[in-house]
Amino acid sequence: MAQSSLDKLRILADAAKYDASCASSGAEKRIAKPGGIGSTTGSGICHSYTPDGRCVSLLKILLTNYCLFDCAYCINRRSSNVRRARFSVDEVVDLTLGFYKRNYIEGLFLSSGIIRSPDYTMEQMMLVARKLRRDHGFAGYIHLKAIPEASPWLLEQAGLFADRMSVNIELASDVSLKRLAPEKDSRSISSAMGQMSERIAEAREERRSFAPAGQSTQMIVGADETTDEAVLRTSATLYSEYRLKRVYYSAFSPIPEASPNLPVKAPPLRRENRLYQADWLLRFYGFTVEEIAAGGEGGMLDLRIDPKLAYALKHRERFPVDVNSADRELLLRVPGLGSRAVDKIIASRRQTRLRWEDVARLSGGLRRARVFLVTADHHPARLIDRADLRDRLTPPARQLNLFE
Numbered sequence: 001m002a003q004s005s006l007d008k009l010r011i012l013a014d015a016a017k018y019d020a021s022c023a024s025s026g027a028e029k030r031i032a033k034p035g036g037i038g039s040t041t042g043s044g045i046c047h048s049y050t051p052d053g054r055c056v057s058l059l060k061i062l063l064t065n066y067c068l069f070d071c072a073y074c075i076n077r078r079s080s081n082v083r084r085a086r087f088s089v090d091e092v093v094d095l096t097l098g099f100y101k102r103n104y105i106e107g108l109f110l111s112s113g114i115i116r117s118p119d120y121t122m123e124q125m126m127l128v129a130r131k132l133r134r135d136h137g138f139a140g141y142i143h144l145k146a147i148p149e150a151s152p153w154l155l156e157q158a159g160l161f162a163d164r165m166s167v168n169i170e171l172a173s174d175v176s177l178k179r180l181a182p183e184k185d186s187r188s189i190s191s192a193m194g195q196m197s198e199r200i201a202e203a204r205e206e207r208r209s210f211a212p213a214g215q216s217t218q219m220i221v222g223a224d225e226t227t228d229e230a231v232l233r234t235s236a237t238l239y240s241e242y243r244l245k246r247v248y249y250s251a252f253s254p255i256p257e258a259s260p261n262l263p264v265k266a267p268p269l270r271r272e273n274r275l276y277q278a279d280w281l282l283r284f285y286g287f288t289v290e291e292i293a294a295g296g297e298g299g300m301l302d303l304r305i306d307p308k309l310a311y312a313l314k315h316r317e318r319f320p321v322d323v324n325s326a327d328r329e330l331l332l333r334v335p336g337l338g339s340r341a342v343d344k345i346i347a348s349r350r351q352t353r354l355r356w357e358d359v360a361r362l363s364g365g366l367r368r369a370r371v372f373l374v375t376a377d378h379h380p381a382r383l384i385d386r387a388d389l390r391d392r393l394t395p396p397a398r399q400l401n402l403f404e
Contacts, residue, residue: 009095011085015065015076018253019111019145019218045105048143056106056141059099063087063124067113071170071181072259073223073252076113081257086115089127096132100140107141107163108132114147122150122158129161141213148192149185155192156210159199164213164245167192172234176224180261193217197242214245221275222252222267227299232278232289239283249275274301281307284339285332305394309335312372313393316384319372323359324349335393336369368393 046060062076064086070078087095092110099105110128114121125144132138144162146155159165167189171177174186196215203210217238221231235247251272254264278301281287285308295310296302302310312319312335321330323345331342341363348354348362356378360366366373371383371393383389 005091005095008085008087008091009061011083012062012065012087013060015082016060016062016109016111018075018250019060019109045099046109048107048109048141057104058107058109058141058143059096059105060109061087061092061095061111063092063110063112063121063128064115065113066115068116069114069181069183071184072261073180073220073255075253075255079257080255089124089131092128093131093136096128096140097136097138100138105140107143109143111145112147118147118149119151119154122147122154126154126158126161129158133161143213146192146196148189150192152195155195156199159196159203159211160209162211164216165196165211166216166218167196169193169217169219169234169238171224171226172219172221172231173224173226176226180223180259193238193242193244201243215242216244216246216248218248218250220252221249221272223262228271228275228278228296228301229289229293229299231275232282232292235279236282236289247279249279268303270303271301274303274307278307286329287311287333305390306335308333309368309393313390316389319384320374320380321372322374324353324374324376334369334372336365336367336372337363338365341365 045057047055048058064084065076065082066084066086067074067076067078074080075082092108096105096108108128110125112121112125115124125147129142129144132140132142141164142162143164143166144158146158146165146167148167155165169186169189170181170184177184177186193215196211199210200214203212219231219234231249238244238247249272251267251269252263253266254262258264278287278292281292282289287307291311292301292307293299295307295314301307305313311333315333318330318333321334323331328342328346331337331345332339337345344362345354345359348358352358353376356375359369359373359375363369370378371380371389374380386392
């Protein structure tokens, strides 16, 4: 590999790490010593999950970190003093094929700064995917970041060759977007999401391929004053209106020479974690935003305990619930019970009246559920009103010793 390509890879893989669509991009950097093996340098290889649950390795890079826009929260903004680089279409294709043939990766995650115009940038990204598919028969996974202001025709062409498309909504609040990224337009972002949603639905009806893994988006958290409740309300709207597969939450990272409009500190990473837990409750457990927000204070999630336990502690009047008669919706709100365990409980109780040991066989997380569940031989009625219940269920963190 030419040194110039290696230099570009270092710059453009490092620039892509701020995108939260892959799970392992925050790994600590390590370099193997002489005779050792394995380095976590800015190689641009990360992991993601396909819709059927497979974990795949992706080459995660930007086409370029030059950008016409000057978004205050972005390290690649026009006024930023970072090293710049740009791949050609052929260079990205060659890198992807080279890494794939060496069994380093199973796919490509490609994003880009905006160069010349949104149409030109989107065309270059589309050409990468088209060349991989048509000229080289590449059957690996391709995730393209769509440019919202690009023409609908280019977005449609890109969707023909990509497995997943995503459009970054950037911030949960339109007011914050205007303040921190005034050159971006929330209407064009929504329009691109709507177009992608319609094309995906049409393709499924017509049984043809168009972004078969759906679309996703990313939201920066902690760069403005938007509360967790407002963030989740935006997510709920995106899921219902555009049928997104995922909303990714990315904790704001302070950047050099930052705008005075940005906070000087990053939000606690625990906040990002709680938002992902709350998002899971929205998508798979039937919780409403109001229910989740009620577990916290002032629109912010409780950072000490997960949103499901926080909800149960704030709504003790609804517990304990009888595992032999409660409906599915209520059982899904019991801390420690997952959706699969609830389905097993409902199927099993048609045959017999469940005792505690029966439920224990169906779920592995009953330690926290003990206070919130009634079985034929277990009645914890007085426990639910204990003043120290929260402390009993959330023992203080402790440092593990080396051999635990």
